[in-house]
Amino acid sequence: MRRAFLILWAAAGSLFGQAxxxxxTTVLTVTKGTITNGDVLVENGRIAAVGKNLSAPSGAQIVDGTGKFLMPGIIDCHSHTAIEGGVNEGTVSDSSMVNIRDVINPTDINIYRGLAGGLTVSNVLHGSANAIGGQTIVIKLRWGKTAEEMLFEGAKPGIKFALGENPKRQGYPSSFFSQGPAERRYPGTRMGVEQVIRDSFIEARNYQADWKEYRDRVARGEHPIPPRKDLRLEPLVEVLEGKRYVHAHCYRSDEILMLLRVADEMGFKIRTLQHVLEGYKVADEIARHGAGASTFSDWWSYKIEAYDATPYNAAIMTRKGVVVSLNSDSDELQRHLNLEAAKTMRYGGLSEDEALAMVTINPAKQLGIDDKVGSIEVGKSGDLVLFDRHPLDNYSKVLKTWIDGHEYFDRDKDLSERTEFARKKKELMDKEKAAAKEVTP
Amino acid sequence: MKKLCLLVAACACILSAADDAILIRDVTVHPVTAPVIEHGAVLIENGKIADVGSTLQTPSGARVIDGHGLHVYPGLINAATNVGLSEISSLRDTVDLDEIGTFNPELRAEIAFNPSSEHIAVTRASGITTVVSLPGTGGGISFSRNQQPTVIAGQGALMHLEGWTWEDMAVKPSAVMDMDFPQIRMVPAEYAAFIPGGARTYQEEEKAYNENLRQVSRFFEDVRRYQKAKAAAGPDFRRDIKLEAMLPVIEGKQPLFIRAEKEKAIKDAVAFAEKEKVRIIIADPTEIGSTGPLLKSHNIPVVLGKTLELPLRDDDPYDSRYTLPNDFYKAGVKFCFGTFDVEFARNVPFEAAQAVAFGLPPEEALKALTINSAEILGAGDQIGSIEKGKIADLILTDGDPLQAKTNIRQMFIAGREVSLESRHTREYEKWSKRP
Incomplete structure (x- = not known):
């Protein structure tokens, strides 16, 4: 039913969507260089042509980009935006049974604010309270649509892991200097974090084997009792089978290496290392495992595991062959990831295209959606952002944002609607005040 | 061995002695208080700017730096930080902020400013030569109801980001008195669960606010009585360091640096300044509301916090914080930029740049990182522009220092060339070489 609805909706979009x-304009394709005085045509939600002097099909919306800059929609590989209620199910050390998909709030104003910063796609994750957190999803910021309609079609779901200080915080004992948690929860050390992950995957492999045996026996015509369904282990089996990506929060080089080794041993892949502030110390190992690294531009020193951070992290890892993205982890920062990318030019001397890739094609690769988004290429989604200046210029701002060729943000429209919103708000406030007066004796 | 390396590194920071003459030539000079000079030159002597112009004579023995088209700007100023007082914000042992007590005017930030903090070099890397280091972080939402909120956190100091001791580094000790003005701060519903006893109702908050206001008035009355008693007293007068520390404030010598987030708090603070006849600076406002004309007519300056912030309310325009600096500019209010933190103190140029994207003229953004900051902090005759006689705090760049892609090439603090290396560049060098 759900799928049928999605197909219907997608069909409606392509039928009625205006070209x-x-x-x-200056087209920053990211993957195929920069075209000055270029045109981009979007039809049926996809980029139909990129070049010069393209002709518009009849009825197409034409936007004059003279003097402006067009780039692919920005992608955030680490977001907590649009999550209704708590970000952490922190009561257990493995909470793989919970799913972000169930708690997407499509009316979170930060979705619109993200669009106003050129953001079009977010990887929405749980927090980092537990070694194995919950299931994650990728959304397109289709403001005004339902949570279901925001899901990125075909994007592989993920699961959040967390290493280091955050998952072990619930396990600290009280000390002479500090009060521990009221109730301690395993693990309280990095060694314990490793064991939680290892334990869970040993269980998951047994569980996978039990089901395989069951299915084999059914295939042989036997009538065995099926194993008991385990909602915690199901997503881990999907990880083992390559159907679900692991996005692992981590800081220090020792824990990064630990996770890569556990994954190697258990036979699965780490898709992305998140934050990964000391990734630069084990960049070769990360590259060899094939994990992506999604880091901050310049965060550091807010805790001891962030004290060895350096803003050159992205540049070092890039030079060592790791696919690197810059993420926000923040409702605010997601609004200017292009400016975060600009910092990699100062810290490590990345080129403009390399910098832009950090927030477009690279996160797309990390999320396995680079065939659909992340650059301006024919056949990809019409996810585009128009800037008044080069997006790596700190004086730039977003003028328009499109997803699938639909306009979701327009600065002029936003500005012109403000008076009307202010009037409506005043009307409501006056009504409220009048009602309050009536009640007061 | 490690210690020896550190010592060598520390010595290497200071490449030339302060009394050397240095001529920087063939550069675009941005004096800030005067028009840009293309192919200009700046002469440094005895730690001061000795001359600025198109063609300057090279004094004998002077070191000559050929800029080859680079730009020279005054060192940038971050007018609100906690640099030097906090190393790793989550580890209390490394943090010396927010002392216990409601009124702590006697506390001085400069004496706890750690000259070996890694944040100093990291902050310098963005072209920042001077910061205000504050002893408090502002009340914000207090998660602990058991503790009285701090009203006066102590004195903030204007500090150079270079020197062997905090005494060397203090450009203007006790520059401002850090005060968190009483205001009603409702705890958002989503945080209520974290507060012992739950969030308070508006009526409860209002009651606490009124009580706090009364306390502040009483404290200022005490200070005035103390002032009179001291003036009338003989040699056996017993000093009270708390009240004594407030005398420069009520004598108008030291401004109150008042953190006032919203319109009402700003209005309250201005009314308070009028009543108490004290000089104030409004710090870290999150909106301007109708306060523009009021601040302008009272000649009250503003130290802005980060521009890259979320709007105050859900239904505020998405860019309400981005346009805030320009709102103050258009209202004719004098302002400068700060970040009110430690780890992102180096990003203050980008906070100013974002305001430019949303309407602030770029030259005003630069002034709000240099001369305006200096003047607001009472050091306008010492720093903040490239003018003859000022302290030689200069940066050489390959472009606009408000742009992330610009590289800061060289830095001079009080005429001494300062290394742009930091913990961050050292890690970069070391690990780039890993085989």
């Missing part, structure tokens, strides 16, 4: 032609 879009952005004309005479």
């Amino acid at each position: 879009l032609l952005v004309r005479n």
